[in-house]
Amino acid sequence: MKLEMWLKIYEAILADFEFSREEDEKAARLMESLGRGKLLDKSVLEIIRGKEVAVIGGAYRGEGVEEKFRITAGKAINLVDFVPDIHVTDMEEDDKTLVNLEKNGCLLVLHAHGDNVDRIMSVVPKIGRFVGTTQSIPFNRVYNFGGFTDGDRAAVIAKRFGAKKIKLYGFDFERADTEVKKKKLKWARIILRKEGII
Known part of the structure; x- marks a missing residue:
């Protein structure tokens, strides 16, 4: 997803949820500051290129995953009962889970936004290296590949870095326990459709 296209979607999302762009950017600056020396260049994501990729979302129910290259999203x-190749998240999981993933060879893609400053402060000092992302203007080694929820962001990253094939597991756009979650899933579906992933 080109940045110009994403920023138009982002403006609509900010309006829809009444989110603060200023808070998103403040969170990204915090991630960059705390992550100095830990932030990886985006080129590490080239490991995706040419692979058949499974992207696994939060509605996963244990169905068999055929693809050997696996990206998990958030919760x-x-x-899952395996260590994925890449884990894309805004860090709602507990710190120990993320630390253990990295220790076991998983590449972490950590996302900064206005509502997860406490998670950034808790997680970033505990892990070694990671790819950092923001919803707003990218800078230094804090990137913006597009995507709003962990799930659609993971799929967009797979496309951006040249996956040969992308198969989604555990993506249910109807199952939401809150109105906010319902709206988030609506935007995830819009983004995945714009990208031609669904």
């Missing part, structure tokens, strides 16, 4: 990590 989906609590539903």
